[in-house]
Amino acid sequence: MELEAVGSAAAHTDLSIWGLFMQADLVVKSVMLGLLLASIWSWAIIVDKSMLYSRVRRQMNQFERVFWSGQSLEELYQQLSERPSMGLGTVFVAAMKEWKRSHEQNAASPIGMQSRLDKVLDVAIARESEMLEKRLGFLATVGSASPFIGLFGTVWGIMNAFTAIAAASSTNLAVVAGPIAEALFATAIGLLAAIPAVIAYNKLSADANKMISRLEGFADEFSTILSRQLEARGQR
Incomplete structure (x- = not known):
């Protein structure tokens, strides 16, 4: 009779992905759904940032070609x-x-004008940096937290498995196959969300830092150009 009951339990255990989700309890389901939503949003950020960075790099390259071609500022x-x-x-x-505004107001102090230009450049770089790095923190959070959230679902599922063992008074694998599979499925979803997020975060952060470095380098060069023009203006 015990073997028949065990065989019946095994037969009614659906080990497909959908079956594992539907058979999981509310806590494990919540963990799975949360991780799936985090993974979907992570991929949306990855695609959006990849397209944005490609567009920004293209505009940067085009601007540098025009700027250093000798065209009038x-x-x-x-x-x-x-x-x-x-x-x-x-x-x-x-x-x-800022340069044109200062000239229109006939700014008398070259030092004050240079200081304002430097501040304007710093603010512009900060805004562009914020735009480039926006939502990257979410990828970092998903990459670091998802495995632990999945592990929580795994621990909860294993607790259910031990509860099933106690209720059935049997240590047969067929009794606990479903809860253990659900538990491991939660861990798998956690890794599915974490691995792309970590890889993408490292790649996108490196790309953002390179573009920010280009912004800072250009700001220094442009500030030097304007400083020379201020000195030439003061000597007239």
Whole structure:
């Protein structure tokens, strides 16, 4: 009779992915759903950031070609101010706006003007950096927390497995196969969410840092160019 009961329990255990989810209790289901939603949102961020970074790099490369081609700064400013830009173009437009505003107000102190330009460049870089790094923290959180959340679901599922052993008064694997499979499934989903998030976070963070370094390097070079023009203006 015991063998028949065990065989009946094994026969009614659906070990498919959908079956494991449906047979799990509310806690394990909540863990699985939370991890799946985190994984979906992580992939949405990964795709969005990859497209954004590609677009920003392309605009940066195009801006540098035009900027160092010898074109007039005023002409370049007029072109960029008429359309939205990102990256180096945004930093350039912000600095040129302050430059033109200071000239229109006949700023008397070159030192004060240089200080304002440097502050404007710093603020522009900070805003662009925030745009580039936005939501990357979520990937870091998913990458670090998902395995532990999945482990919590695993521990809870194993507790259910031991409860099933006690209720059935049997240590036969067929009795606990379902709860153990559910527990391991929660861990698998946790890893499924964590691994891409960690890899993407490392890659996207490195890309963002490279672009931020390009912004800072350009800001230093552009500040030097404007400083020379201030000195030439003061000598007139």
